[in-house]
Amino acid sequence: MPDNIADKLLHWYHSHARSLPWRAPPGEPPPDPYRVWLSEVMLQQTQVATVKPYFDRFTARWPSFAALAAADDADVMAAWAGLGYYARARNMLACARAVASLGRLPDSEAGLRDLPGIGAYTSAAIAAIAFCQRAVVVDGNVERVVARLFALEEALPAARPRLHALADSITPDTRAGDFAQAMMDLGATVCTPRNPVCPMCPLRTDCRAFAQGDPETYPRKSPKPVRPQRYGTIFWAERQGQVLLVRRPDKGMLGGMRALPTGPWTDEPPGLAGAPLAADWQLTDASVSHGFTHFSLECALAVARVAGHAPAAEGEWWPVAELDSAGLPTLFAKAARQAERIACA
Secondary structure, eight states, rough: OOOOOHHHHHHHHHHHHOTTTTTTOHHHHHOOHHHHHHHHHHHHHHHHHHHHHHHHHHHHHHSSSSHTTTHHOOOOOOOOHSSOOOOOHHHHHHHHHHHHHHOOOSSSSSHHHTTTTTHHHHHHHHHHHOOOOOOOOHHHHHHHHHHEEEEOSBBBBHHHHHHHHHHHHHHSSSSSHHHHHHHHHHHHHOOOSSSOOGOOOOOGOHHHHHHOGGGGGGGGGGOOOOOOOOEEEEEEEEEEEEEEEEEOOOOSTTTEEEEBOOOOSSSSSSSSTOOSSSSSOOOEEEEEEEEEESEEEEEEEEEOOOOOTOOOSSSEEEEEEGGGOOOOOOOHHHHHHHHHHHHHH
């Protein structure tokens, strides 16, 4: 492989870098480490377009580690609602509080990995982008670029150590942050999963997959295992214009989030098992489906009108008209829309 890969890519990046709210322009001093860290946490398994408005709202409300560290957990979890992978939010808060206690964000990969929620990729990205350290930054976009550049036949996920080593072989000693972001941008805008725009690629003359004429077949991938199917019931209890919400346990799926009550999530539909209070529950024809990382979930929707003198339930009664402000995760926001449509029918 030629030794000027980095020079070609950085030259391309100077003219084609994406403008993102957490970035500094190519060649400029690095941005505030807090903004780099926050963006990398939010971008884990989440698209840039989805993250942008959340990033803007978070940085306007909590502009520093100290401000976020002092925030109320419930406020942060509500602001995170819709970004998914809610363990990230809990780790984010724990990390902000650890950094506030330390007085600064560590500038080395090793120091960063000691913090909650920061793994190998995130520590490398922060070290390179925020602190100009030479670090090998490999996300999904970079994996794709490297696999095509070297026409790596080994399939993912087993190929990841080899891809990291190959990325290391072309990472420069200087401008590692710009190089990492250039690789990400190349994968996001040119070397795309489908229909890569090879004529616009600054590395096409060095790309072995392009020379073979089949870049889209890289990276090779092992067959995906089938995700298990699970079932549940979501309960909509309405009383005098309010709906019952509960706080999910801190540990587990959607931990710490406000939600509609649910019964157990099981291998078979559980019916009305786990109803949050005694009421004339009616199972509707509506259902809500949602994909989690390790399983797919389909929930039936049960509704009930609750009298004002009904026994108190564990949770809080939230005005239906203000439900958008509750910060419900996507699964429960979908169910709420279904329930409101049924109520209006």
